[in-house]
Amino acid sequence: MNNLxxxxxxxxxxxxxxxxxxxxxxxxxxxxxxxxxxxxxxGLYAQLAQHLQRGSSSGGPAVSGSKAAPAPLRLDVLNLQSAGGPVLGPLEGWVRVWEEAGHADLNEAGSLQQRVDHACRTLRYNLRWAAEAGPAVDEFVHELEVVERTLRGTTGGEKPPRRIVVTCPCEQPLRVTLDTRGLTCPRCRTEYGHSEVLRLPLAERRAAA
Known part of the structure; x- marks a missing residue:
């Protein structure tokens, strides 16, 4: 067994x-x-403003040629822009974790854009420490990848990777994508690499629910 x-x-x-x-x-x-x-x-967060209106996913600002009421706003984009949404929420959450370890400073003052900028700046400044000794750094990198991929998919027209559910031999369902580099089964703690996890059998529908 490789113990390196x-x-x-x-x-x-x-x-x-x-x-x-x-x-x-x-x-x-x-x-x-x-x-x-x-x-x-x-940045990707600022670009969300160009995709608020339905039909504005081309990348440019929405333009109306009439005096009719504007198209309904996209709730998924509004959620991404919100203070507790899937962008600022995780970013500031990790700032809090690192702040408790003495390696970051949380700042909830200013606009949402300013808070996103500050969170990314302080996380990037302390990234070397986290890579060497930070708490749960693998979870941090994973959540950061999800945030970046979600923003890029929304602002660039790219669909997020399709998720599938496979089954570990211990019968634990595991949610993966074609981009999954590897994971550890939470039940039996078996470690799978990228190719190994994609070779696991697909879960039955009721197990995947």
Missing amino acids: PTCLRCTYELRDDETGRQLCFRCEDRAAQNLAAIPGPR
Whole structure:
């Protein structure tokens, strides 16, 4: 059995210059890129404003050629923009976790855009510490990937990866996508790599519900 240290996220073996780290440099760099893509006036979060009205998913601002009432707003985009939604909620949640460890500062003042910018900035500034010794850093990277992928899918017209449910030999249903790099079964703690988890049998409908 291979007992060499591995990256908590991608499960690849750590190289000699990565000894003692929790994340490999590649996963840390990917997290930094995601944190850089979200904030700012041209970032993915700001781009949501261009997709509020139904029919405005082309990327440009919605334009009305008549005095008729504007199209209904997209509730999914409004949810992404909200304070407790699936973007700012997780970002500030991790700032709180890191703040308790003495490596971040939460700031809930200002507009929602300013709060997103601050959260991404402080998380990116402290990312090296998290990659080396931060709490639950694999969960952080996973949630950050979900946030970035959701924003990019909404603003760029890309559909999020289709989720399927497979079954571990211990009969635990596992939700995965074609992008899943690996996971650990929460019941039996068996670790699966990317190809291994995709070879598991599909779950029956009632097990997947």
